[in-house]
Amino acid sequence: MQGRGVLAGLIALLALLLLLPAALNRGVLQFPDTTTYIRGVDAAVVAATGHSSAWSDDAKRALAASGVPAPTKAPASGSGELAVSATTPAGNYPVVLSGRSVYYGALLYAADWLGSFWWVAIVQALVTATAVLLAARRVAGRLEAPERLWPVLAVALVTSVGLQVALLMPDIFAPLAILATAQIALLWRAMVRGERVFWWLLLAAAALFHSGNLLVIGLLLGLLLLWRLGRRTALRLAPIALALLVGAGGEAAFGAAVRKMTGYPPVRPPFVAARLIADGPGRDYLDRACAEGSTLTLCQYRDSIPEDSDSFLWASGRGSFMGMPPEDRRRVAAEERGFVLAVLADQPLAVIGTSLRNIGGQLLRWQVDDIADARLGGINRDKLPPAVRAAFDSTRAAESDFPSGYYDLLAVPVTLLALATLLALGLARRDTMPAAARGYVAIVLAGILLNAAVCGAFSKPHDRYQSRVIWLLPLLATAVLAGSRRRVPAPAPAASGTAV
Template sequence: MAEPPDRLARALASLAVFATAALLCLAAILNEQPFLYPDTPVYVRRAEVGASKVLGADRIKPWMGEASAASESGAAAAAAPAETDRNVSLAGRSVYYGALLYGAHAAGSLWLAVVAQALCVAAMLHLVIVRLWGFRRRHLLAVGAGLALLTPLAAFTGLLMPDLFAGVTVLCSGVLAAYWNRLRRWERVGVAALLLFAIAAHPSHLALAAAMLLFMLGCKLLRLGLRTPWPALVLVTGCVVGGVAAEWVFNKAMTAASGAPPVLLPHATGHLIGMGPGTEFLRQNCPQAGYVVCDYVANFPTHWDDFLFSDDPTKGAFWLADAQAKRRMAQEQIAFVLDVVRFDPLGVARGLGADVLEQLASFRVDVGRQPPGAVEKFYLGRVPDDVLADLRGSQGVRGGDFDGWLSGATYAAVAGSLVLLAWRRRSSALPRPPGFDQFALVVGAGVLANALICAVFAAPLDRFQSRVIWLVPFLAAAVLLQLRSARYSVFSSSTIFASPGKSPR
């Protein structure tokens, strides 16, 4: 049978991508609204401020209308965890990701941001499954449905936070590392552009991309099963450098706007205090150590989340401090970490090792359900009235247990996937897509690096690992497709995978 014309092939590819994207919107559709997080309004507001500086406040659509602004209460404003003090702007809330959310709002609906996120992931899945692995478009839809129903991918696609792009960072890096020679020029440009945006979406993604770059470079130099072409390494390096430059530009702009640089949350300080060694160091060395956290030593140990955001005078620290003390905590963080490591190196090493293992196993889905009182505490007066009304009517607020059943499905899917991948590793006779071993190596390294970065520089949290754990079942899906092809002999081993220049029917 002759290949369809290029125009028809492109139309079919686009249809498959849109259909897969629709599957990835399923979680938000079931929730009846995109998933919100307390930080979501901050991302939008930062982009709105930037747009007003560039275009003029009278030429942009305001995030908060007059009615919404009038509903703001002092208690709600004080409770917002991402805007800790009117005199302090926080680093880490990317204006670049905020531009996606604000652009969707300005265009008419935050649903457009969910659609954009879904299309980004669907396009990458099509590139890998159809173009590079050579499976059919119906297989793409099957994998998309499985990932949407059995992993957190759809939940993070529907979440108005940059977490989705951590997995995209890993996926794009794996494609460039393993398939550089099979990618067309425009595909290289497209994957690199998406990787750059993903890196700029959050500082943790920058650290993740840098760690993966070091891994790829180390494997190439040591000949450890991955020989990424130098042009691919140069391009990934350029994306990492671009991410650093984007963060630098953002910090400069925030400094110019507010008169002071943004404050980096002292995650590491809170982590060491909650872990124990930091608390013991402070108890033995305060007040002579001179750290501002000495003022709150009576509250320690406390969970890192309480250290940063609690307004309870018996638990908090950073949240309770004034603007000057907040800046001092951030500035003293590196010195504090070094002092604690010197004070109890074994305790810190044991704690961090345990936290990394805990993070690897912690990927419960917890983005769909809003806890009691969350609407008034985190969103009243910070989101438009129509968004607030939709939030009140969403399944996440009305008590739907979306997170519960999806968490169970995720743990079952990941456990089964690990067994399947281990078995496939031992089966030399099993057909495999070109470059699959190298791709799986990079993706696996990315999943591990994500756990390491989050557990060490912040603290174990289910959301941190669940944002990338869907990549494990994605790799297992390739094995299942291989098994199906081999079992039913649909294709011969020489024609299972399409060549780079042809599109499967």
């Protein structure tokens, strides 16, 4: 019981340390995509209950400014669903994008309803602190002596994990999903019921909160399956597969709800097509195919497609995905798979080469400026409701005054030192790192590499994508060091001696 109290105290203390960046910023950190998560949930609330908020009023104004008639309630049906106005041309209903989870948006919406986004940071801090210390005590083998885990608290001070906790984005759940996968696969049988429930719920939530997590967990599960078949290792994979099914089911339910409400399925932005066009092979293929009379919708915009993939996806001008009419956006998204396969068949070596270059670049990007500098991130404050805008304007990030240089300065030396420590203890001094701990480190390293592969190959490399997971290396190094400083048991005297 005493050990549980110490562990709970450490979790509370670590949560407070994780909230320091938000306190230093004078508020949580926002990102351009934050409002999209909230408005998705807000639209569902309006459709289901008719309740309007500052977010939905702002969305209606934006919709009216776009020239597309706003949806109206179905007359006299009593269903409460939104129906397309009779004056809306077929195919011109605003496109609902997938990839911005309504499930994570619900967390943001609830916090806004409670009056402060600080609730999101507090929840994320408590969940992260719990996961970090539960993982550390297993890796270190300190189940009965959690007080020896205090060095793990330093991770909150020398890495950028606190920034991910303070950020109103599901980024923090990417590294937590990797920890949960390792924990469940290796230690499911060793955990008590409450610990199993925590890790499984965390993994399922991560799968629901972002489709990128779903992909990384799925790839990691595939590697673990090969590991179990190849080495006949006892790994528990069924709970991981079940969490993946929850994530996939959540996406399917969202798609069905959007189709029922609007008549159209949600549209996933063409990330891979954008990446291939920006890298060159996709643009080369498009030039030739369009000249030969291809019917690809992108051929209508060939001469105005931006060079940068982010500009192609999110800018509003001609040639950009978001600047296209709704029906063209749906066609481009539907044609993406055929386009990608055609480009891959046309220039396989070029596609592989550029993908490897992007993955390598993503793997080494650990800075935090795109998180901590709101102006650099491109937040449009005019899209924020007045109360949210006022809170945002009071933060240091809004003034480009957040001391992100501290985290950038520490990122490289701390990460390299942690990696060197893990390699030294895992290879040179294998006796100090049990097999279970080595397996844990191997799974986390695989997860970090897969995160870089998914983000680098399927999207444009960004610092935020890798800095959100790279702090796992200092965490594991600290935990392994805490476990390697165990006292050597004294020889048992006679028959009644007890181990120390």
